[in-house]
Amino acid sequence: MLRPQESRSRELRSLNGLWRFALDTEAGDRPWSARLPGRREAPVPASYNDLYVDAAVRDHVGVVWYQREVIVPSSWADARIALRFDAVAHTARVYVGDALLTEHHGGYTPFEVELDGVAAPGDTVTVTVSVDNRLTYETIPPGEVSVDDEGRASQLYRHDFFNYAGLHRSVHLLATPRVHVRDITVVTDLDDDGSAVVRYEVDAPGARAVAVALRDEDGREVAAGSGAAGALRVAEPRLWQPGAAYLYALEVRVDGDGGDRYALPVGIRTVEVRGAELLINGAPFYFTGFGKHEDAPFRGKGHDDVLLVHDFALLDWIGANSFRTSHYPYAEEVLEYADRHGVVVIDETAAVGLHFNMAGGVHGGGYKPTFSPGTLNDATREAHAQGIRELIARDKNHPSVVLWCITNEPASAEEGAREYFEPLVELTRQLDPTRPVTFANQGDAQPSTDRIADLFDVICLNRYYGWYQQHGDLAAAERHLERELREWAERYGKPLAITEYGVDTVAGLHHPLGTPWSEEYQIEFLEMYHRVFDRIPEVIGEQVWNFADFQTKPGIVRVDGNKKGVFTRDRRPKSVARVLRQRWLGLRERAERS
Ligand code: BDP
16 A cells, blocks of 8 residues: 655645544534534544543543544545545544545554545535544454443453554545556565666556656666566666665656656665575674664654654664564654665564463463454454555565564464464465564463464564563573573574563662662663573574563553663663663674675
């Protein structure tokens, strides 16, 4: 699915800003048919939870309503006019006037709805959106809603981050020609003679003719072709490299109905797993960086360009070359920025919390089978499959994305795991045969008990020896970690990436003996992990949990959120940041020299 853009044939109007807002309990029947009651307004993009000083909003379970007027420009005659929502968490229903136009499930991927028949150029229409934050066994991520004797709903979910909700990303009104470029797929390859092939496919129903031109960053045409699919040869390509991005533009022109133009950024690069290595452009790549979150004070998960630019500045400062979009697809702005700045991305679906019995079920309730008709079942898997389809449809053309991560910490040692995941791995490979596939394994599933690791190309491991186990005893933790990593390496012979390792650390808390929660412990913990990684050749990367402190759900035992950040929630570095910086800048320098 293409990201909307302006071109000589396309127009775009932002619908960001303040919308009217009401909880379902306040909105009455058929809220779309009248002005929402009350005076509350909610900014878009943002989560609604932390805006007001009101626990009823913050902890609301169920539907809320957003509403505003939209003017359709009279100059848009004959165009195809649509509304585009970049992300609504988690289920959206969009009404224009009295008409329910669409429903979308999944809080982190975009959707469009055409306004044919409900709004014409020159009209002013009321757009009302219902936003449902409930997580069930039919949603990804999954959860359970229960209602108590007084009729109060409560939401259980098995991931620790707060279930923020709302219109989290931009909303646009857009116009394209009726015959337009609906989708483009680009795959790049390198030949032995040093030239590159850019294969493209354009989906433009009804087009009389399709022409493409590939331009370099100076706007010079380096290759051209015609037809809805083809291969362009670039004799002396500038490659997209980690840390040294280079982007061509594939300009697509279609004829018919006035014609349409779309320009897609293209990075020429290859990704491949060979033996226990992941190769980018044929060279082994070692990941340094973080698992992140889209999370900030007041905004919750609302996208914010200020935070985007600042976070990437911090990634660069600390010497990180990559991050994982834990635990859901991030805003498209983030991926485009990564493309332009040469940052490597492990792109993850929203399938988190698919483990009912972790650490004896601390995330909710006693023992329950994770995979069963009454828990995660065929309906869950279909929602998961749809999440994978929408992720790949959205992100397939980003050179920064080198690995699809289809789930975080599922119960991969439990009965039913293989039956649940095997079709999803197949689906991912079928949708994108060019990128390796992974999942982030949780420590309950060890090399000998995990039921799915062999299905994947890279084994990502989230490990907490020295925190959740051997708490405070780094010597014992070191032995456990090394023993386990060696076992994975021997048994599978695949690349191992450590996609989580970290400890809760209170910024400013110091202790001469480096006890847990102190800044000293965070340093000693990471240094220990790094010693182990450096001894095991199959380890192809380290991503610390987490980039920054983040907000967690009510009821979990955390002091004002998860404090495993290397930066605080307002992006101040803890002492460990300088330790990481020294290591990663050193690794970066070594990589540049080789
Ligand atoms: C892992 C999860 C991550 C948590 C982290 C933690 O993947 O989302 O935040 O542990 O407990 O289980 O800090």
